[in-house]
Amino acid sequence: MPPSDPTASDPTASDPTAPSARAEDLEWVSPYRPETDRAMARKGLRRVRLLDHMTRTLPVGPAERRNAAPLPVRPFRSGVDDEGLLRVNNRAFPWHPDQRDWDRDRLRARLAEPWVDPDGILLHEGPDGTIDGFCWTRVHPGEGDRPATGEIFLIAVDPERHGTGLGRGVVLAGLDHLAERGLTVAVLYVEADNGAAIRLYERLGFRVDHREAAYAPVGPAAAMMDR
Numbered sequence: 254m255p256p257s258d259p260t261a262s263d264p265t266a267s268d269p270t271a272p273s274a275r276a277e278d279l280e281w282v283s284p285y286r287p288e289t290d291r292a293m294a295r296k297g298l299r300r301v302r303l304l305d306h307m308t309r310t311l312p313v314g315p316a317e318r319r320n321a322a323p324l325p326v327r328p329f330r331s332g333v334d335d336e337g338l339l340r341v342n343n344r345a346f347p348w349h350p351d352q353r354d355w356d357r358d359r360l361r362a363r364l365a366e367p368w369v370d371p372d373g374i375l376l377h378e379g380p381d382g383t384i385d386g387f388c389w390t391r392v393h394p395g396e397g398d399r400p401a402t403g404e405i406f407l408i409a410v411d412p413e414r415h416g417t418g419l420g421r422g423v424v425l426a427g428l429d430h431l432a433e434r435g436l437t438v439a440v441l442y443v444e445a446d447n448g449a450a451i452r453l454y455e456r457l458g459f460r461v462d463h464r465e466a467a468y469a470p471v472g473p474a475a476a477m478m479d480r
């Protein structure tokens with residue numbers, strides 16, 4: 254399945270609202286193989302992004318969730334939770350080519366896209382009521398022989414809360430949300446060098462299905478897109 258959006262989980266579509274996303278300059282290859290780099294180099298292109306496409310089946314069984322109680326989450330309320338979600342996003346993603354430095358306009362534009370369901374954006378609040386983590390899910394309807402899939406589109410935890418189990422909790426909440434909607438396959442895209450997220454996903458039973466790579470012309474434009 255091709256990626257669906259130019260954020261952390263969706264790199265192929267162009268996003269006119271993204272100041273740093275030069276999707277039109279990127280050539281995506283799927284599945285990626287190491288030998289692809291050499292072939293693309295001959296065309297004057299070098300690899301600037303590499304994503305793991307991971308999948309698992311749903312629902313998540315009790316043993317996989319270590320019999321832990323579900324994390325309390327609530328759905329996103331448009332216009333009310335914007336600042337809280339942006340705060341966590343920007344604190345969690347200062348390094349991410351598409352996800353860093355989001356502002357209200359960028360979030361509004363994303364929320365206005367037809368596929369977005371605010372009920373599928375699950376927020377966790379800390380003891381003082383501040384949003385400290387979220388899991389944004391997305392449903393991809395089936396087409397022909399291809400079954401519907403539920404995507405873990407975007408997750409973030411406030412850095413102050415990293416390592417406390419919150420990431421695991423919000424992803425589980427997202428997977429449960431997707432399973433309740435009848436989905437039996439979960440998918441996600443993650444930067445191949447995002448060790449923390451990959452470890453989290455692996456511990457939740459996700460496995461790499463294939464890799465996808467983006468290439469840009471060698472030169473200043475490529476340097477801008479690299480990180």
Ligand SMILES: CC(C)(COP(=O)(O)OP(=O)(O)OC[C@H]1O[C@@H](n2cnc3c(N)ncnc32)[C@H](O)[C@@H]1OP(=O)(O)O)[C@@H](O)C(=O)NCCC(=O)NCCS
Binds near residue numbers: 346415417443
């Ligand atoms: C990825 C992220 C959500 C993890 O959140 P977290 O609350 O720190 O993770 P948890 O405490 O729930 O840890 C879950 C598992 O991941 C592992 N993990 C988390 N951070 C890790 C790290 N830096 N290195 C190695 N493993 C790590 C934990 O060991 C844990 O494994 P366990 O099941 O054996 O206990 C968080 O680092 C984050 O917000 N990162 C920035 C945003 C991002 O990268 N999102 C993913 C791309 S969409």
